[in-house]
Amino acid sequence: xxxxxxxxASLRRAALSSRPSPCIRNIRPALQVRWKTEATTSAxxxxxxxxxxxGGLDGPAxxxxxxxTSDSYPNIQRESKFAKLSEKHVQYFQELLGSxxxxxxxxxxxxxxxIEPFNADWMRKFRGHAQLVLKxxxxxxxxxxLKYCNxxxxxxxxxxxxxxxxGGSVPVFDEIVLNLQKMNNIRSFDEVSGxxxxxxxxxLEVADNYLAERQHIFPLDLGAKGSCQIGGNVSTNxxxxxxxxxxxxxxxxxxxxxxxxxxxxxxxxxxxxKNNTGYDIKQLFIGSEGTIGIITGISIQCPRRSxxxxxxxxxxxxxxxxxxxxxxxxxxxxxxxxxxxxxxGRTQKILKKVAGTKLPLEGDYPFYCLVETSGSNTxxxxxxxxxxxxxxxxxxxxxDGVLAESQTQVAxxxxxxxxxxxxxxxxxxxxxxxxxxxIAQMYDLVEDIRERLTKDGLxxxxxxxxxxxxxxxGHMGDxxxxxxxxVRRFDKTVEKALEPYLYEWTSKRNGSISAEHGLGLxxxxxxxxxxxxxxxxxxxxxxxxxxxxxxxxPYKYI
Amino acid sequence: MSGLRILVPIKRVIDYAxxxxxxxAQTAVETANVKHSMNPFDxxxxxxxxxxxERKVPIQEIVAFSAGPAKSQDILRTAMAMGADRSIxxxxxxxxxxxxxxGVAKLLKKVVEEQKSDLVILGKQSIDDDxxxxxxxxxxxxxxxxxxxxxxxxxxxxxxxxxxxxxxxVETIKANLPMIITTDLRLNEPRYASLPNIMKAKKKPLEKxxxxxxxxxxxxxxxxxxxxxxxxxxxxVKVDDVDGMISKLKELGAL
Numbered sequence: 001x002x003x004x005x006x007x008x009a010s011l012r013r014a015a016l017s018s019r020p021s022p023c024i025r026n027i028r029p030a031l032q033v034r035w036k037t038e039a040t041t042s043a044x045x046x047x048x049x050x051x052x053x054x055g056g057l058d059g060p061a062x063x064x065x066x067x068x069t070s071d072s073y074p075n076i077q078r079e080s081k082f083a084k085l086s087e088k089h090v091q092y093f094q095e096l097l098g099s100x101x102x103x104x105x106x107x108x109x110x111x112x113x114x115i116e117p118f119n120a121d122w123m124r125k126f127r128g129h130a131q132l133v134l135k136x137x138x139x140x141x142x143x144x145x146l147k148y149c150n151x152x153x154x155x156x157x158x159x160x161x162x163x164x165x166x167g168g169s170v171p172v173f174d175e176i177v178l179n180l181q182k183m184n185n186i187r188s189f190d191e192v193s194g195x196x197x198x199x200x201x202x203x204l205e206v207a208d209n210y211l212a213e214r215q216h217i218f219p220l221d222l223g224a225k226g227s228c229q230i231g232g233n234v235s236t237n238x239x240x241x242x243x244x245x246x247x248x249x250x251x252x253x254x255x256x257x258x259x260x261x262x263x264x265x266x267x268x269x270x271x272x273x274k275n276n277t278g279y280d281i282k283q284l285f286i287g288s289e290g291t292i293g294i295i296t297g298i299s300i301q302c303p304r305r306s307x308x309x310x311x312x313x314x315x316x317x318x319x320x321x322x323x324x325x326x327x328x329x330x331x332x333x334x335x336x337x338x339x340x341x342x343x344x345g346r347t348q349k350i351l352k353k354v355a356g357t358k359l360p361l362e363g364d365y366p367f368y369c370l371v372e373t374s375g376s377n378t379x380x381x382x383x384x385x386x387x388x389x390x391x392x393x394x395x396x397x398x399x400d401g402v403l404a405e406s407q408t409q410v411a412x413x414x415x416x417x418x419x420x421x422x423x424x425x426x427x428x429x430x431x432x433x434x435x436x437x438x439i440a441q442m443y444d445l446v447e448d449i450r451e452r453l454t455k456d457g458l459x460x461x462x463x464x465x466x467x468x469x470x471x472x473x474g475h476m477g478d479x480x481x482x483x484x485x486x487v488r489r490f491d492k493t494v495e496k497a498l499e500p501y502l503y504e505w506t507s508k509r510n511g512s513i514s515a516e517h518g519l520g521l522x523x524x525x526x527x528x529x530x531x532x533x534x535x536x537x538x539x540x541x542x543x544x545x546x547x548x549x550x551x552x553x554p555y556k557y558i
Numbered sequence: 559m560s561g562l563r564i565l566v567p568i569k570r571v572i573d574y575a576x577x578x579x580x581x582x583a584q585t586a587v588e589t590a591n592v593k594h595s596m597n598p599f600d601x602x603x604x605x606x607x608x609x610x611x612e613r614k615v616p617i618q619e620i621v622a623f624s625a626g627p628a629k630s631q632d633i634l635r636t637a638m639a640m641g642a643d644r645s646i647x648x649x650x651x652x653x654x655x656x657x658x659x660x661g662v663a664k665l666l667k668k669v670v671e672e673q674k675s676d677l678v679i680l681g682k683q684s685i686d687d688d689x690x691x692x693x694x695x696x697x698x699x700x701x702x703x704x705x706x707x708x709x710x711x712x713x714x715x716x717x718x719x720x721x722x723x724x725x726x727x728v729e730t731i732k733a734n735l736p737m738i739i740t741t742d743l744r745l746n747e748p749r750y751a752s753l754p755n756i757m758k759a760k761k762k763p764l765e766k767x768x769x770x771x772x773x774x775x776x777x778x779x780x781x782x783x784x785x786x787x788x789x790x791x792x793x794x795v796k797v798d799d800v801d802g803m804i805s806k807l808k809e810l811g812a813l
Contacts, residue, residue: 101799307591312753360750378591393753402750405636406595407575409750 128171147263160232168520200231237287239516306374315365561618599681639751
């Protein structure tokens with residue numbers, strides 16, 4: 001449930017471009033950045049958080065037009081074991097949390113408008129019927145809420161920045177939304193060890209900016225960083241752009257603080273890299289998507305920020321060449337390689353068309369790659385990069401390319417990768433798949449699906465075809481493909497043409513049907529394609545052990 | 559006419575996306591380990607020179623010039639990768655006395671004479687010192703016409719028409735070559751240096767010179783007493799609810 005659109009960045013761009021100087025539009029926008037940075041940064045991070053809370057990420061359209069999840073998934077029934085919310089329950093929570101702003105009460109009064117953003121996801125695909133939103137400020141409050149819910153059989157959905165892509169963070173029926181946005185303090189940072197301890201509700205970008213001031217970096221970066229919360233990142237085991245370099249959260253998270261459904265507070269905010277004493281329980285919470293407990297704080301190992309960052313962007317004639325470029329990047333750039341992203345030509349064309357930006361390269365190529373290096377010494381890095389570039393140019397692996405000559409160009413080149421998600425949504429909707437596939441076959445799937453949809457007459461340039469295009473991009477370095485199908489409207493026939501076909505395709509090649517987005521609601525039925533019966537049984541045992549009443553994030557995950 | 563000889567002076571400055579920091583002694587801005595790149599206005603100058611050539615204005619040569627530390631070669635290479643034919647680097651190390659706009663203008667005058675340039679395109683200012691003087695002083699020293707803050711340049715035969723940015727609008731002026739043009743943001747959108755061109759640029763000539771070669775020994779006329787950062791912007795306040803906001807607004811006297 002990781003990478004969504006480059007929400008923060010695009011909002012910041014919007015904020016910049018909406019300044020009242022119409023004729024400055026053609027100028028490279030970043031020229032203004034230097035003089036505007038102080039004025040906009042703090043304001044924009046805040047407004048991003050709030051925009052997110054209003055669910056307004058996809059523009060001004062009201063959340064009401066989103067279909068209820070219970071209507072689009074009629075086979076999911078509300079479990080009768082859960083109690084219905086009453087005035088008595090609301091009163092308990094109001095007394096517990098005190099302030100009005102911590103309880104959005106839609107039970108005793110009409111608060112539809114206020115609650116709607118917590119009910120719907122940013123992709124406008126899922127929408128629940130929650131009537132109560134709770135925003136605790138301390139782990140003790142979380143504990144008291146969960147204990148009460150467990151005792152009274154009230155279902156709960158834990159929610160962070162609500163930027164997930166599989167419907168895991170919004171309710172299906174009348175579950176209580178427990179949002180962690182008020183738990184947003186950074187607790188400590190050790191400059192020697194680089195260990196950060198922070199509340200779960202801290203926004204990723206805020207944490208990263210805090211670390212940047214101290215020459216460190218959060219070992220996770222993803223498109224939704226301006227809205228998503230680090231607790232949510234950990235509980236969904238988000239992947240993102242820095243995984244190639246810094247590894248998965250299973251390695252960098254040192255400890256967690258979580259609350260179990262019965263109210264037990266699990267205090268395991270370890271500051272140790274090594275601790276071989278018993279089962280590593282925290283690993284169960286990483287990627288559990290809020291099904292066995294609610295993470296309220298994390299301690300995480302943060303690497304030193306690299307002062308020298310270089311970005312190159314290539315055009316390539318085939319997917320074969322992209323693979324060769326990746327091999328060469330590993331050989332020539334070794335320890336400084338920090339990202340290797342692949343985008344197909346179609347994504348770049350869509351970017352150009354929708355965002356109206358000029359692409360860095362003159363010609364059109366079927367594939368593009370973005371390579372980033374991060375290191376400690378500019379001169380050393382430049383030399384390595386020069387050798388690499390000479391090699392890929394001379395051996396004709398890449399057809400054309402550019403190298404960022406300034407910080408602004410670095411950002412512009414990254415935008416070619418990061419703004420794809422946002423631009424794909426232009427026609428109305430996107431079917432998004434996030435798959436791990438052996439790298440050699442990764443792009444075959446995109447071509448296969450495109451052919452399939454064309455044959456079925458679903459793909460076309462005119463309005464009577466639901467499908468606009470089939471595109472692929474992703475973290476090539478991690479063999480992680482984002483297969484996206486931008487559509488003019490969500491259509492059951494399209495869905496049937498895609499699923500379970502592409503899951504079967506992936507499964508046949510021993511891939512994963514969800515590399516980093518998680519299971520949530522939308523991938524739950526297909527988990528069998530990636531996990532054996534025995535594994536599913538073990539997962540269910542853990543769930544039943546920690547959450548015997550099943551009150552946490554029901555109807556999802558497994 | 560055998561074609562224009564264009565000189566494009568460029569400067570290596572702290573990257574415009576980097577927030578500059580003042581050093582501890584408050585004598586200057588911290589430059590060590592800070593990302594540097596070409597002054598953005600100078601990128602526009604290079605781009606405009608190349609576009610003139612692409613528009614079939616007869617051009618014999620585009621020469622990029624920079625005075626600064628050894629690293630200035632990086633931006634000269636970038637200029638050549640974008641399309642300049644060759645470049646000249648006058649080495650002025652960071653420990654040497656730094657050039658002021660008048661010093662640069664005097665130096666450029668010598669270079670113009672040496673290179674027989676008939677058009678000099680400069681950025682209207684460098685984003686580190688923001689002096690915005692060099693182009694004008696150079697025009698004065700050479701006795702050439704100048705068009706500052708250009709947003710459009712047209713050359714036909716020996717006549718140059720420039721649309722320039724002024725307060726509240728634009729001004730169109732016409733002059734004969736040789737002349738000085740300084741560039742403004744709306745002039746063009748600089749291109750990326752493509753990899754093949756970066757490779758080619760490595761083989762283009764880069765001449766290294768010193769101030770002495772031009773018979774100059776400029777001493778600074780200004781003394782920097784103190785450099786300080788602007789006062790930090792006061793952060794906003796978060797309120798819990800509507801009542802909180804109203805009472806805060808009242809407290810601030812806004813209601």
